[in-house]
Amino acid sequence: MTDKKTKFQTEKQIFSEHIQKSGLRHTAQRDLILEIFLRTEEHLTSEDLYWLVQKEDATVGHTTVYRTLKLLTEAGLAREVRFGDGKTYYEHHYNHAHHDHMICTECGQVIEFFSAEIEALQDLMANKFGFKPTHHSLRILGLCENCQKINTETAASGAQPRVRVKSVVVS
């Protein structure tokens, strides 16, 4: 179930179809990048992903990773997320249904959450303005449980890893 041949089958097919529909071409680099992207449970910048790919194929360049992420976004396999530090992060949907983010401004931890009520209210709100929503982004900034406690020590300086915490769905 987790061997390379069968994993990410759906995603790979979606990608293939998108490539064909757009008259583009299937390449080894694109395959590898998608594979590694899906395999990684973190929010990645193009740069981050580049280094991961480097480990397995040192000939792949920044540009290709960058362009492939754009491609994956078009294909609906990736989503761009901004946490406010000026960088563009990407996340995939594999194992992660639609969700929003809480971001700890101290340690950079990212908590994924989902609230059906909030979603519903957003649509309601949009309706009132005749606005047709395509997508949305809700970020709650603040301090995570842990960083609230260790407030006594001199706070470690900002933005660490950006660990993608296992999605917890509470509605």
Add this chain to the structure above:
Amino acid sequence: MTDKKTKFQTEKQIFSEHIQKSGLRHTAQRDLILEIFLRTEEHLTSEDLYWLVQKEDATVGHTTVYRTLKLLTEAGLAREVRFGDGKTYYEHHYNHAHHDHMICTECGQVIEFFSAEIEALQDLMANKFGFKPTHHSLRILGLCENCQKINTETAASGAQPRVRVKSVVVS
């Protein structure tokens, strides 16, 4: 009521106090920048504001506008907003209570809205994770009423002005 002497009195005082508390200095540039910033009912980048300031005092430089906006943010008079186009916009609170944004991806129009229910649910959500929210940002992207209609014509290319629509509070 709207003459220069009495307008923005509260804001100017907040700014003065912040300046004094921080051991900084009162300058003509900072006054002018604040004045023009508050007077403008749009989401402004540092660059945008720079050009507005230029009209009234051509000696003021980019850097000062940039740094003053940071200062105003610290003082709680300005808020940084990102609409996803890579730029940092600023908005003020004068005449605008806390709100969120709907952004038309076609014409760039920004609708401000507020929902007490959504606010409450966000806090509830944060509580479930032991997360202490400091602030949040909710953006709904989609098509505004007008752009839904003129969908037949070839869509005009992206990101226009970013008009700040009069805030409509619906809760």
Add this chain to the structure above:
DNA sequence: TTGATTGCAAAGCATTTGCATGCTA
């Protein structure tokens, strides 16, 4: 007078593009 402020120019960063070469279909 002291030290913050200013504005120019240049550095930083992340992102994006031009172009010659390589590779898929």
Add this chain to the structure above:
DNA sequence: TAGCATGCAAATGCTTTGCAATCAA
């Protein structure tokens, strides 16, 4: 073979900083 893909290097765009001259207190 045609033309898309690649990857290097360089350009771009926005933000930030160094520094000498200027100005508020």
